[in-house]
Structures are given as C-alpha cells and as structure tokens.
Amino acid sequence: MLPALLSLPSLVAFDIDSEGRLLIGYDGSGVRQVHEVAPDGTWRALTALSERVVAAKYVPGSRRVVVEHDTGGDERGQLSLLDLSEPGDLPTLQPLVHDAAYFHHLVTARPGRVLFTTNRRNDVDFDLVALDLGTGTQTTLYDVGGYLATVEPSPDDRWVGVIRAGGPANSGHVLLVETSTGRITDVTAYEDETCALELSWLPDSTGLLVSSDAGRDRIAVFRYDVADGSTTELVTDAESDLIGWASPSGQHLLVARSADGAVTLALHSTEGERLTPIELPPGGCAALLVESAPHWSPDGGQLVITYSSPAEPPYVFRYAVATGETVAVRAPEAAELPAGLRQPSSHRVASFDGEQVPVFVYRPESGGDGSAVIVVHGGPEWHAGLVFNPLVAGLVAEGHTVLVPNVRGSAGYGKRWYALDDRELRLDSVRDLAALHAWLPEIGVDQSRVALWGGSYGGYMVLAGLAFQPELWAAGVDIVGIASLVTFLENTSAYRRVVREREYGYLDRDREFLELASPLNRVDAIEAPLFVIHGANDPRVPLSEAEQVVAALAKRGVTSELLVYPDEGHGLAKRKNKLDAYPRAFAFLREQLGRE
Known part of the structure; x- marks a missing residue:
C-alpha cells in the first residue's frame, strides 16, 4: 500500500489572476511543477523541470508568470520568467534572477516589476x-x-509591510517601510516574545492587517492604522x-480559525463581524503556509484555497x-484513493509536570497488533494538524498504532505552550x-514495541x-x-544560525547547555537500532549531523x-527517492517491532 500512497498526486494553489485562471503546483510527474488551470x-503544463517549483505568481496586466525553483533541494531559489503568450505547448523558462550561490525568494509580482528577497549582500541578512x-x-x-x-507591499506601493524574524520561537517584529525614503516604523514595538504570521492591506492603503499574538496567548487579527499608528x-x-x-x-476579510489541528474558514466584514462560513469538507485543514495560503482574486470575487x-x-x-459556491479542482489524471484511510481521535496526555500534551491517535481498522510508532513533527514551533501524511497512513496500514503529538514547543496551542521548550527547557519536550x-x-499498545519517527526537529x-x-x-x-x-548551529546556513539560535540557545553563551541537550553527547547510551535518511544538499540541517551519529x-x-x-x-521532495527510502524504512520497522 505504501507505494500507492506515495504516488498519490498533490496540488497547491499558487495564484489566481483577474480572469480566474489559476497557477497550481502539481507533482503528477513525481516532482512538483507549475500548471495553469x-x-x-x-x-x-507551464514547466517540465527536473527540480521542484517552489512558487509562482502572475505578473498583473500581462500573460507572464514569475517562477521560483531550486536545485536538488538546496533552497537557493532562482527566479525565472514565463511568457504564456508565446506559441507552443511549453513556454520557455527565461532566467530573471539567477545566482546559485545565494537564496532568492519570490515575494510577489506587480505590474511591470517583481519583488523578491535575497541574502546576496552578506549571506546572513535578507x-x-x-x-x-x-x-x-x-x-x-x-537592507x-x-x-x-513575510513581505506585503501596500496597494499604492508607498509602503511595504515586513515581518522580520526575531525572538526565540522565530517570532516576528512587524515593520513598515516607506519605499520612497526607506524610513522604517516598528508597527509592533512588542515588549514580550510575539508571533506574527500574516500581513494584508486594506485596498486604500490606510490600514495594515496583522495576525499576531501580541499581548495575548492566541493569535488574533489586528488592524494597524498607518496615519496615527494606532492598533485595533x-x-x-x-x-x-x-x-x-x-x-x-x-x-471582506477572510479569517482562518485553527483549533486542535483543524482549520476552518469564514468571511468577515473588514470591521471584524462574522458574515458566513466557507463550507469545506469536515475533518481537515485549509492550508495556511505562505506558499499555500488562500489567495484572493484581484477583484475580491473569488478565493482559491488549498x-x-x-x-x-x-x-x-x-x-x-x-x-x-465551492468547486473542487483536482489532479488532471484521476488517482484512486486506497481503501481504509483513517481519521484520528484527539487526546490529551498528562506529562511529568501536569501539562496536557495534545496527541492524535490513528488506529488500524483491525485494532492493530500492539506495536506503535510516535511521529514527531519538525519545527519545533510547527504544528501537526489534520492533514494528509502518506507515511502515517502507510504505518497504520502496516498494523501499527500511530501517535502524532504536538509536544510542548509546538504552535497551534497558544504562546505559553510554544514557549515551554525554549533554550534551557529543551529537554522538557523530550520528557x-x-x-x-x-x-x-491505555490504548492497548505493547510498550516494548514502540518506535520513534521524525524529521528535522522531529529527527x-x-x-x-x-x-x-x-x-x-x-x-x-x-x-x-x-x-x-552545537555542530548544527556551527554548520547550518549562516542566515539560519542567526534565526535558530534564538530558539535553541546561543553558541557563545549557552554552549554548555547545548552540549548537554545534544543526543550525540549521549550516544553511548543508545541501544535501539536507528534508520537515518538525509539529503546531501540540506541547507538547514547539514548531512554531517547524520554522518556523525x-x-x-x-x-x-x-x-x-x-x-x-x-x-x-531538507527532506525528500522527489517521488522516486520517496519510493526508494520509505519502503526500506518500513521494512526496518517491521523487523525491529517484531512484524517480520
């Protein structure tokens, strides 16, 4: 069943133009490419690269598209231009911003111009x-x-709203940059460590909407008034x-509500009054990531939602x-879903200090054979939600009970929860x-037959x-x-070191604790068999982390x-590699958990 699960196509909405045409990321070829619907x-099909397409945007007022793509998963985004009016089935990819030594990330396209971020000045700053x-x-x-x-220009192009990472949980300061003078206003001036996730402008450029947990435990939607600096x-x-x-x-104001793994959508007035829900299938999530967030059409008449x-x-x-009316856009080649895909049950588990750990439990239809796999998400300020994970589905099909927790440090359960693993509290999440x-x-699992599975911070x-x-x-x-x-912070990309030290601790003053909390320094205690998968071009967690352990x-x-x-x-993006690696990992677990 696992190969069938790994071969299921996935779609992501990149953009919608004034005519209602969509830019869709689609991995039917095994590597995500951009298509127009x-x-x-x-x-x-608009691209046929051997590498994945990261993002794509229409250039308003034209039939041109800007595409961000990288090489071998190195995340060094390069920008190219497509002219969809040229003859032929597949438009030519024209280099726009190419320098493989640096990261370039597409922000947006405006009439006649493109906005992007880059670290080419000093490797560290964008x-x-x-x-x-x-x-x-x-x-x-x-600069x-x-x-x-996050970067969002105002409709009149006088301002650019910016979320600059800061704080131990990749929290953000919201800055307002005046494009003509470069003058910067700190919209937030937060006294506490605050998460800011999204920016959008009112159409007259008088107000900037900020989604943030400033002064609160939960993220809310605020309006910042440009004229007087007030926040509502x-x-x-x-x-x-x-x-x-x-x-x-x-x-209208589109509001996404995230609660215990599910994300629902509703339309509000721009004053905040709730008007109507957007009906989506129950038991899942509207995607909120920057690359897959909902997109408004230029006239505000349509939404495209992943x-x-x-x-x-x-x-x-x-x-x-x-x-x-809600209309589904599915893959052009029909793919039959395997039978038996399961919805989880949601639980709270008391930890060592009385804190309640949220966890989703996926049970095999047969009830399982007593073995279990605990799948830990990355981040750590990430969130395991009610989304499709072919590996979780495959593990359940193998007969394992699968637990997907949001241990302390995870997002989605409030500021207090995501701060409970900061720096010297790191090992509390392991507890x-x-x-x-x-x-x-309590759920019928044999405690002697339990494995851990995780990627990135989950690793x-x-x-x-x-x-x-x-x-x-x-x-x-x-x-x-x-x-x-320690070696992760020493060897990761320069820009990530600056960001990640805020979460894990600083090399120059927290080294003793960083050493204490490093599994490598307790490798003599490890007895359980280990299976490791890594990409050679990982810019976040270098391959040397895997090699040394x-x-x-x-x-x-x-x-x-x-x-x-x-x-x-940083992970496997190509289907051919997934089909090679993950069946071998599953075979490893079958052997170690006594299912051979």
Missing part, C-alpha cells in the same frame, strides 16, 4: 529588492538586516488562533463570494515523549528519545535530524543505516 477546468521587468533595474527597498519571513483588535478568539486576509475590494485531510492528499477549491510512552497501555526528538530514554524505545527513524545542537553508533556496534540522496535537501 483555466476557468473552464482546462489544464496546461534584503528586499524590486526588479523592473522592462529595464532590468534592481532597487533595494530594505536593515534580519530574515524576512478586529477578530479574536480566546481558544483558537486566527489569521486574516483582507480582500482587494475591501468588502485543502487536505488525513484521508485525502492536498487539492484546491475555488470559492465564489457572491454565490457561496513529553516519556509521558506518551507511559500512556500507551532531533527521535535521537534525543533514544539517547535520554534508551529503556523506552525499540527503534528510531531519523529524517534530516539534528544530532548535536551513524559513525558513532557503528563504532559501538549498534545497528544503524544511513541513506543519502544526492539530489535532495
């Missing part, structure tokens, strides 16, 4: 640059430093995170504001794994569990994980295996 449902498509002239709009997580709460919810996007027409659930891979919906292990008999959690709790775990699968917080285990005679993919980065 006409209002009548006709599909047209500048905001406007490129004139007519003359090729590049104008720097912001004051930091990692720019528009939409709040004491129990849920809210994210808002103003429509270009100024008539949606997923545990029982169905990501696909796209069109929503018509006037009628409330949450022990609490989950202790709870397993760190796998290694930390095996190193700090060696008596609990029968095996581990580590995908692009961190073995040593596997070498240390081999020296001790502990069973371990390392798979390295030369054309991948």
